Amino acid sequence: MGLNVAVLANLKRNAPKYEGMPADAWADLDSDTTVNAITAALEAGGHRATFLEGNLSLVETLPKLKPDLCFNICEGHWGDSRESHVPAILEMLRVPYTASGVMTLALTLDKPMTKRVLAFHGLPTPAFQVFERADELLDPDLKFPLFVKPSREGTGMGVSGDSIVRDEAVLRARLTEQIARYQQPILAERFIRGREVTVGVVGNLTGPVAWRMPADEQAERVFQGLRFLPPLEVDFAQYPESEGGVYTNRMKTEWADDFRYLCPAPLEPGLVQQLNWLTAAVFRVTGCVDVARVDFRLDADDGDRPYILEVNPLPGLYPGLSDLVLEAEAAGIPYDSLINAILDAARTRLGF
Ligand SMILES: Nc1ncnc2c1ncn2[C@@H]1O[C@H](COP(=O)(O)OP(=O)(O)OP(=O)(O)O)[C@@H](O)[C@H]1O
Numbered sequence: 454m455g456l457n458v459a460v461l462a463n464l465k466r467n468a469p470k471y472e473g474m475p476a477d478a479w480a481d482l483d484s485d486t487t488v489n490a491i492t493a494a495l496e497a498g499g500h501r502a503t504f505l506e507g508n509l510s511l512v513e514t515l516p517k518l519k520p521d522l523c524f525n526i527c528e529g530h531w532g533d534s535r536e537s538h539v540p541a542i543l544e545m546l547r548v549p550y551t552a553s554g555v556m557t558l559a560l561t562l563d564k565p566m567t568k569r570v571l572a573f574h575g576l577p578t579p580a581f582q583v584f585e586r587a588d589e590l591l592d593p594d595l596k597f598p599l600f601v602k603p604s605r606e607g608t609g610m611g612v613s614g615d616s617i618v619r620d621e622a623v624l625r626a627r628l629t630e631q632i633a634r635y636q637q638p639i640l641a642e643r644f645i646r647g648r649e650v651t652v653g654v655v656g657n658l659t660g661p662v663a664w665r666m667p668a669d670e671q672a673e674r675v676f677q678g679l680r681f682l683p684p685l686e687v688d689f690a691q692y693p694e695s696e697g698g699v700y701t702n703r704m705k706t707e708w709a710d711d712f713r714y715l716c717p718a719p720l721e722p723g724l725v726q727q728l729n730w731l732t733a734a735v736f737r738v739t740g741c742v743d744v745a746r747v748d749f750r751l752d753a754d755d756g757d758r759p760y761i762l763e764v765n766p767l768p769g770l771y772p773g774l775s776d777l778v779l780e781a782e783a784a785g786i787p788y789d790s791l792i793n794a795i796l797d798a799a800r801t802r803l804g805f
Pocket residue numbers: 579600602606607608609610612642643644645646649698699700701705748750762763765
């Protein structure tokens with residue numbers, strides 16, 4: 454039966470303006486194109502869909518609309534846990550929603566915190582150090598080149614060819630600049646030279662209890678209930694050297710209309726299986742539900758060994774452009790079906 458769905462997003466054009474805004478402020482917020490496409494997809498799926506801006510106005514707009522379910526893609530505006538704000542409001546109003554909850558969204562927005570959880574579970578993520586000040590003592594175990602990026606941003610904000618730093622003087626300069634610009638701790642990771650792939654997944658774990666890595670279980674049981682999309686590889690050969698072989702902010706914004714990628718990525722079946730297993734493990738230990746996308750680098754200096762860079766529990770859904778959408782297309786899943794698959798995953802999980 455068709456549902457009354459509220460599509461919740463933070464539109465770039467509704468974003469607050471403030472003094473001293475960096476040029477890339479709100480780069481991770483959504484466009485009318487995305488919201489209209491999601492709304493149309495849900496309607497094609499037999500539902501009634503209404504867009505509402507995801508801010509405090511929800512306290513008034515939601516009780517009027519009385520949705521059965523919210524399709525949430527809000528990135529939030531302010532603070533260290535901004536992606537979790539709208540879900541927190543929804544839980545207080547007791548309105549169910551698609552995709553991950555308050556804790557997972559707060560955790561995964563924070564890359565260092567997420568890396569600590571992954572490391573605790575023995576999942577491979579590059580060695581790192583977090584800098585709150587540019588002059589903090591450098592961990593002697595951390596070897597150059599390093600990769601420097603903000604702890605809590607997305608859409609490649611703060612990521613360019615210059616994020617790769619090869620000595621301490623450049624590291625200090627970059628840290629000074631990034632701390633001033635993004636007003637948050639800056640992450641320095643071992644630079645993983647090599648190919649880049651991202652794996653999208655829709656569904657929910659139905660196998661062994663979540664939150665625990667069932668090391669003794671058979672591989673299939675670990676990812677039971679999840680539908681893996683084919684891995685997408687960024688085709689760095691098609692980009693100028695200035696981008697440094699990384700997936701930069703420029704590639705994700707200015708050049709997004711002409712994204713160069715390979716999907717399905719030309720990988721050995723064994724490696725795809727390994728990436729899927731790692732994706733399921735990340736989904737599990739970070740408590741994701743319904744949908745996620747996990748970003749990897751394959752270490753060219755260590756036989757393409759995969760490293761987890763981050764998990765995106767609210768992956769971009771721009772029609773025809775976002776990684777997850779392209780992966781779905783490569784699997785023969787049109788946009789409308791992808792959106793309804795996310796909704797259906799939530800419905801099954803919620804029991805209606
Ligand atoms: N340790 C690393 N080694 C090599 N490249 C890296 C490393 N960390 C990040 N990168 C490059 O920077 C890009 C952006 O990093 P990351 O995925 O962490 O940030 P993001 O801005 O949150 O991305 P998204 O747009 O997926 O939200 C990666 O896709 C990768 O190309």
